[in-house]
């Protein structure tokens with residue numbers, strides 16, 4: 001009994017029978033998947049299989065698209081995120097998101113990081129500075145920007161901008177970080193830095209990352225979910241998915257036979 005309770009506490013998400021439609025087109029089909037605390041869960045699969053749709057559903061960001069309809073349940077710490085009692089803004093604060101293309105605001109580095117805390121009513125300059133420093137340190141960017149916090153964020157390199165977006169996400173103290181192909185616009189060195197960062201961040205956060213790179217999924221994730229045409233074909237430890245997949249379609253994809 002105790003073990004069962006402890007196991008459940010480790011589950012951040014329990015996705016149960018999730019379906020999603022864009023108008024009449026079904027993009028997710030009866031998806032069942034658990035996401036565990038302090039793990040990196042990689043979402044892989046060929047273009048159009050529903051990877052982005054899936055992670056954007058986890059913080060209900062997908063509902064910004066008016067034609068979207070869903071059915072099924074997504075339990076987040078045991079509560080269904082589709083329940084009427086759920087406050088969507090709060091959910092999106094707890095479950096932050098980093099996108100494919102770095103998207104800093106046209107503001108200073110400092111203002112980018114403290115944007116969320118300010119919206120939440122924090123005005124104290126000293127506290128904002130502390131939040132900025134902690135978040136930038138956690139995003140492994142502090143040393144590179146500490147002397148130019150008032151410079152415009154657009155002056156940073158692409159990789160630095162992406163780490164700034166991660167810092168901005170961390171500044172509101174999320175629980176989960178969703179990353180939608182966060183390195184696809186970056187060069188190998190900047191990619192390596194983000195991968196290293198993901199590995200450090202999982203000590204404190206739960207991370208789900210969409211990636212087109214099988215090597216990246218294998219390098220940084222604990223578990224991997226393989227999607228195909230809206231269906232979750234296989235979900236297992238990353239080691240099993242890449243060394244001993246159960247489904248032929250998973251094997252075909254990871255060995256580069258399609259996609």
Ligand SMILES: Nc1ncnc2c1ncn2[C@@H]1O[C@H](COP(=O)(O)OP(=O)(O)OP(=O)(O)O)[C@@H](O)[C@H]1O
Pocket residue numbers: 022025027045046047048049050051052053054065
């Ligand atoms: N805003 C939208 N309106 C209608 N259909 C959409 C919309 N966004 C995505 N789709 C459709 O939903 C399906 C899944 O798309 P999604 O972007 O989730 O796939 P993906 O696996 O992330 O693809 P990629 O790897 O190319 O980013 C596709 O068939 C796509 O055409």
